[in-house]
Amino acid sequence: MSIRDSVTASKGSRWLKQVKQSRILYLLLVPTFLMLIAFNYWPAITALYRSLYAWDGAFYQQFIGLGNFQEMFSDPIMITSFRNMALLTMGWVVIRVVFPLLGAELVFNLRSAWAQYFYRVIFVIPMVIPQIVTLLLWRFMYGMYGPINEFLRVAGLGHLARGWLGDFDFALPAILFVGFPWIDAFNFLIFLAGLIAIPSSVLETALLEGAVGLRRIVMVDIPLILGQIKLVVVLTLINSIREYQMILVMTNGGPGWATMVPGLAMYQNAFLYGRMGYGSAIGTTLFVILLGLTYLNMRYVQSEIELKA
Amino acid sequence: MRKTSLIVWIASLLVVCMAAVPVLSAPVFGPEAEFEGKLTIYLQAYAPRERRATDRWDPPQYAWQVAADYQKIHPKVEIEFLDETSTGENYDTWLRTRLIGRNAPDIFWVQNFDANQTYGPQGLLVDLREYLSLPNPYAEGFETWGDVFAPQTWDPVKGPNGEHYVAVGDVVVTPWFYNKDILAAAGLDPERIPETFGEWLEMLDKIKAAGYTPIAWAGAGTSGEMYWEWLSRTVFHSIYRDKVEEMDVAEQPGFINLKERVIALEKGIIDVDSPEYRAGWELMYKLAQYFQPSHLSDDEEMAYEQWVTGKAAMFWGGSWQLKPILYDSLREFDFGTFHFPLITKECFPYAAADKAGIMGGPTAAFQYAIPSHVTGKQRELAVDFLMFLTAPQNAGPFIQDAGLFAPGIKGVEPGGETGTLIANMMPNPRQEFLELVNRDPAAVLLTLECRQQTTRLFQQYAADRLTTDQVIQQLKGIHSRTIRQLLSENQWDLSEYMD
Structure with missing residues (x-):
């Protein structure tokens, strides 16, 4: 036995010994992993396999190869859905980065610690309201006799009043407008944490160099919280591509297909039309897109750690 | 001796078991x-x-x-x-x-x-x-x-081969509710209900001219699908009523089932590209001009609210809404009901029904x-x-x-608080329940997907986003895909019907 072999053997036995010592902890992890496999990994893997079948979710099943994918990419409704998804994603990335960042900068630059605390709480409170409540409230606000149209009427702009969610030209922008002023609490906290982590010496130097106000934000703050910005961008991309609950509640993809997105099409095909195979194909396509973005996410998060190191 | 007694014992046991078999196997209720x-x-x-x-x-x-x-x-x-x-x-x-x-x-x-x-x-x-x-x-x-079970809750609820999966005991009726005050304000007799589609259009024109929204329509979401289904079925019933016998070729005589609708499409009895089918869509478009401007964003509840608060003259509802209407504190007017009027040849050249089709039948709760x-x-x-x-x-x-609904059990009459109103809503001899004849004359409900897709086409059509030609073109694609899917899933061989 060479020295190298004996070192490897000794490392192996040490590892086994460590595992044995911590066997209770390993055993405690088993249920979590089993659930992960059962509820996260297994459905995803079966969806890949099912996407190659015409399958109704119960009894009818026929192998059709890439037929579902072929249908998906030649279906004008799906093309519209992907276009809507792209538009919404671009819009959401902009507003979910810019406005929380703006909010974080405003709070960060407050001189009073009490005021900082107060505004931080105010911005975060909406986080505890269930999303469905917010969405139903917005649906009410967009109604023909909802507050938005009533405001327009009072302001003498009654001719602009409309059923916003039923208007082909305004339905998609109306979806984007939901949540105004768009201070997403999670993103806001990430940015605020990043700003708080900037060393005071850097800020003092910037002040001495004459970098104040907007100039400091652009020249100092943003470069120093770039890691957080990248993280928020990637997370927003992922959430936007998966998003369909909001559309389901607000418009159900209508009027026509004006607000249809692939996630909703997946849900409808799988659970309403009994076309589980086709729904799986849409899900697989979204999974591939998300996988690419998750890879980007991991890469950016890693670069952030490296930066800190 | 011992062997003989064993044989006797076994034989006795067998006799007892055989005697017990019919008792045990027959369900006793x-x-x-x-x-x-x-x-x-x-x-x-x-x-x-x-x-x-x-x-x-x-x-x-x-x-x-x-x-x-x-x-x-x-x-x-x-x-x-x-x-x-x-x-x-x-x-x-x-x-x-x-x-x-x-x-x-x-x-x-x-x-x-x-x-x-x-x-x-x-x-x-x-x-x-x-x-x-x-x-x-x-x-x-x-x-x-x-x-x-009454006739209307018996034959129409059977499957294509006579299967009977559901015990049905009631019947739903879906009249138009109207605001008598608005009719009076528009110079109309509030007690005179329209008998024909032409008369109804005249009424709607007068109501519109008087500055009221004639119809509160729910065009959004799942309500939109339901209303579209009601409208398309009623209009196309009028067009294809005389084709029922020609379509009634497969199982379940007297009622057009899913398979027969597929056969009708394949044989061209229902021809999406025909003048009458196009005219049916144009008729629905014409009616849509009387809907409130926000109809594509309003669900059933919102449309009802517009009617009950006096913003619109008419609302298509159902017998299940009688109690809400009777007790609604927002309502400050008397209301009446009428059924979708008969579409006659005078106002629509392709009208082929001598009875008005009434939405409803054994599809309640x-x-x-x-x-x-x-x-x-x-x-x-x-x-x-x-x-x-x-x-x-x-x-x-x-x-x-x-x-909420009319009874569909023999020997049971409408009763209770809404009994008289429901009884008055039941079809008269000049009307018939669509559900009992052909529940999908335009073949827009072949599958749930087909229903949802045609709803979305109607939304675009009503909002002038599609022309009739474009609607027809897209419908052909939807029907073609749906028929392929149904043939494959049900393993139907239609060759014997294609002569």
Whole structure:
């Protein structure tokens, strides 16, 4: 036995010994992993396999190869859905980065610690309201006799009043407008944490160099919280591509297909039309897109750690 | 000696077993039968509940009485009624998941056409035929259980091959509700209802000219699908009524089922590109010009609110809305009802019906099925309870207490608070229930997907986003895909019908 072999053997036995010592902890992890496999990994893997079948979710099943994918990419409704998804994603990335960042900068630059605390709480409170409540409230606000149209009427702009969610030209922008002023609490906290982590010496130097106000934000703050910005961008991309609950509640993809997105099409095909195979194909396509973005996410998060190191 | 006695003993045992076989295998129903266990039941709109502080009228509660009466006969049976849940797509998702997971209630509500087209053929429901041919010990004066059902809740609810998955006990009616004050303000006689489609259009024009919204329409979401379905069925019934015999080639004489609609499309009896089909769409477009401007963003509740607050003159509703309308504090006017008027040749050259098609029929809340995963004694218990529930002395007060629908059980008349109103809504000799003739004359409901896609086409058409040509072109694609899917899934061979 060479020295190298004996070192490897000794490392192996040490590892086994460590595992044995911590066997209770390993055993405690088993249920979590089993659930992960059962509820996260297994459905995803079966969806890949099912996407190659015409399958109704119960009894009818026929192998059709890439037929579902072929249908998906030649279906004008799906093309519209992907276009809507792209538009919404671009819009959401902009507003979910810019406005929380703006909010974080405003709070960060407050001189009073009490005021900082107060505004931080105010911005975060909406986080505890269930999303469905917010969405139903917005649906009410967009109604023909909802507050938005009533405001327009009072302001003498009654001719602009409309059923916003039923208007082909305004339905998609109306979806984007939901949540105004768009201070997403999670993103806001990430940015605020990043700003708080900037060393005071850097800020003092910037002040001495004459970098104040907007100039400091652009020249100092943003470069120093770039890691957080990248993280928020990637997370927003992922959430936007998966998003369909909001559309389901607000418009159900209508009027026509004006607000249809692939996630909703997946849900409808799988659970309403009994076309589980086709729904799986849409899900697989979204999974591939998300996988690419998750890879980007991991890469950016890693670069952030490296930066800190 | 010992051997002989053993043989005698075995022979005796065999004789006893053979004698017991018919007794054990034949299901025994009625007060004499012994049942024990728990029944979980979902009664949809008849689900009983306590009155809440926000209720303006009494909710249905008679199911509790039915359960109590049943438990007097079968004290070892426990009955749990599930609360009323959402309807439409969400319910379908809930039900499909439960059925596949073999976890559905022992008795549950399902639309008979969904049962016949989807759940039944997939083997998820019990075919009740063998039980319906047995006597119902709870219903006196009827030879079989099946005899208790009125004609409108019997033949039309059967599947393509005579399957009977759902016990149906009531009938829904869907009239137009109108505001008498608005009619008077528009210079119309509030007591005179339109007899023909032409008269109705004249009324709508006058109402519009008087500055009122003629029709509050729900065009958004699942409400939009329902309203579109009602409208398309009514209009195309008028166009294809005279083709019913030509279409009625497969099973179930007298009623056009899904397979026959596919045959009709394949043979060109229903031709999407024909002048009459196009004219049908144009007629619906014409009617859409009387809807409120926000109809594509308004669901049923919003449309109702516009009508009940006096912002619109008419609203298409159903018998289930009578109680809300009667008790609604927002309503400050008298209301009347009328049915979709007869479309005549005077105003529409392709009109082919001599009776006005009325939306409604055996598609209400008293439609109960048993899942196929409920077997043995538990299945017999579920059947027994259904026999008990559908006996006239129980079904009558059960339906009347709710006040939502008309009865579809022999010997039961509309009654209770809304009984007279419901009775007045029932079709007269110049009207007929669409559900009893052809529930999808334009073949827009072939599948749920087909229904949703055509709804979206109508939304675009009504909003001038599509021309008639574009609608027809897209419809051809939708029909073609749907037919391919149905032929493949059902393994139908239509060659014998194609001569």
